[in-house]
Amino acid sequence: MVYQLYYWPTIQGRGEFVRLALEEAGAAYVDVARGEHGMKELMAALAAGDHPSFAPPFLKAGALTIGQVANILLYLGEHLHLAPRGEAARIWTHQLQLTIADLVAEAHDTHHPVSSDAYYEDQKLEAKQRAAEFVKTRIPKFMDYFAKALADNDYLNGAHVSYADLSLFQVIAGLRYAFPKALARAEKKQPALTRLFDRVAQRPRIAAYLASPRRLPFSEEGIFRHYPELDH
Amino acid sequence: MVYQLYYWPTIQGRGEFVRLALEEAGAAYVDVARGEHGMKELMAALAAGDHPSFAPPFLKAGALTIGQVANILLYLGEHLHLAPRGEAARIWTHQLQLTIADLVAEAHDTHHPVSSDAYYEDQKLEAKQRAAEFVKTRIPKFMDYFAKALADNDYLNGAHVSYADLSLFQVIAGLRYAFPKALARAEKKQPALTRLFDRVAQRPRIAAYLASPRRLPFSEEGIFRHYPELDH
Numbered sequence: 001m002v003y004q005l006y007y008w009p010t011i012q013g014r015g016e017f018v019r020l021a022l023e024e025a026g027a028a029y030v031d032v033a034r035g036e037h038g039m040k041e042l043m044a045a046l047a048a049g050d051h052p053s054f055a056p057p058f059l060k061a062g063a064l065t066i067g068q069v070a071n072i073l074l075y076l077g078e079h080l081h082l083a084p085r086g087e088a089a090r091i092w093t094h095q096l097q098l099t100i101a102d103l104v105a106e107a108h109d110t111h112h113p114v115s116s117d118a119y120y121e122d123q124k125l126e127a128k129q130r131a132a133e134f135v136k137t138r139i140p141k142f143m144d145y146f147a148k149a150l151a152d153n154d155y156l157n158g159a160h161v162s163y164a165d166l167s168l169f170q171v172i173a174g175l176r177y178a179f180p181k182a183l184a185r186a187e188k189k190q191p192a193l194t195r196l197f198d199r200v201a202q203r204p205r206i207a208a209y210l211a212s213p214r215r216l217p218f219s220e221e222g223i224f225r226h227y228p229e230l231d232h
Numbered sequence: 233m234v235y236q237l238y239y240w241p242t243i244q245g246r247g248e249f250v251r252l253a254l255e256e257a258g259a260a261y262v263d264v265a266r267g268e269h270g271m272k273e274l275m276a277a278l279a280a281g282d283h284p285s286f287a288p289p290f291l292k293a294g295a296l297t298i299g300q301v302a303n304i305l306l307y308l309g310e311h312l313h314l315a316p317r318g319e320a321a322r323i324w325t326h327q328l329q330l331t332i333a334d335l336v337a338e339a340h341d342t343h344h345p346v347s348s349d350a351y352y353e354d355q356k357l358e359a360k361q362r363a364a365e366f367v368k369t370r371i372p373k374f375m376d377y378f379a380k381a382l383a384d385n386d387y388l389n390g391a392h393v394s395y396a397d398l399s400l401f402q403v404i405a406g407l408r409y410a411f412p413k414a415l416a417r418a419e420k421k422q423p424a425l426t427r428l429f430d431r432v433a434q435r436p437r438i439a440a441y442l443a444s445p446r447r448l449p450f451s452e453e454g455i456f457r458h459y460p461e462l463d464h
Contacts, residue, residue, distance in 0.1 A: 051327065052380065054331045054373075064319075064320055068330040071323060071326050071327045088295070091306075091307060094303050095283065095300045098302060099286045109341065109345075113345045113346055113362070114358055114361045115361060115362065130346050133348070133349060142286070145284075145286050148284065
């Protein structure tokens, strides 16, 4: 099976959580919108079919079209062996993923607190207020939570990597880019998260992916944006 | 099995999506924090156990503790027959639920765009800006999406009710409370959503629940708040 991922072609964004899972599994996939006429294909596919997505990313897997990052990962977790099989651990992995999704949404809203349609430059003052709370209370609260979930284990579920580990790696990478000062503090307090980050980054397929041109750079077009005035 | 739901005792909030599923299924459950010493039990349970939740609601189901609304509903959907069994329809139901969760988060942020910790009164100007976009573009976009998903069917999955229908009912109820003008416009454009709302409200167990003291009222403490200045 060749998976088809539909996501914006120039940013990591929410699509990156899916890319990391596909890469770790060594799955065959096409990043559709990055091909020729890809944006046209993306926009056409977005509104088509019985199960349209509200927004990218979405994944075509044979006859299925699956939207929402956590839902895509739930599916891939099962089919690509990136999640535990037992019910309790499977549910827990998904719970962690949904909590990561909440953190990602909050990270986005630091630079767009008032309007997703307007420019950052038009909501800089409000962004500064929102980011202050994010940096001071939200990042530490989320990082403490994930460190507690990780405990002394290699991965969130113990010895075996899951899609939630890949996503936690990506969130740490994104927050390091966007809020380097705040993340340095958080990781100093929770060194287990740094170890998790390194462990994921060194997995052979992830390391190869990160070094490849398939890995897009972070930028001020994505979810994690580095505006120095928001980082304290 | 008697389920134990842990959620804030005085608001519908995110817990209501779980309550509606338990009620529709006729499940035996305790709304823990609404009992004597309930808040103490809630706070103690929140940080306890191997699988703690980042925030309420969470559900105890035998030996399992499950956090995140969509995750709880995924579990209850399977165990209480509130979701289709086939993979494609099961995934689609969860996708709709996660999209509803996005809408709920956006509805919350209309009155708290800058800080979740601060009062609405301290961010009224920013709330007015954020709500303007929510009312003008986001509500119509979400409502059009769900109406398209519903099409001419009785329920989102066809003939049988699922947890996503109950959640869509709750979102419509909440938006009607918070943004009556905007919702009247949206429902006029998408009468299928009004029919879905009525169909859910008239299900015997839901009707009995809505008429009971178990159903808390909407208020300006919850997610859906009626501030007339935000509704256009």
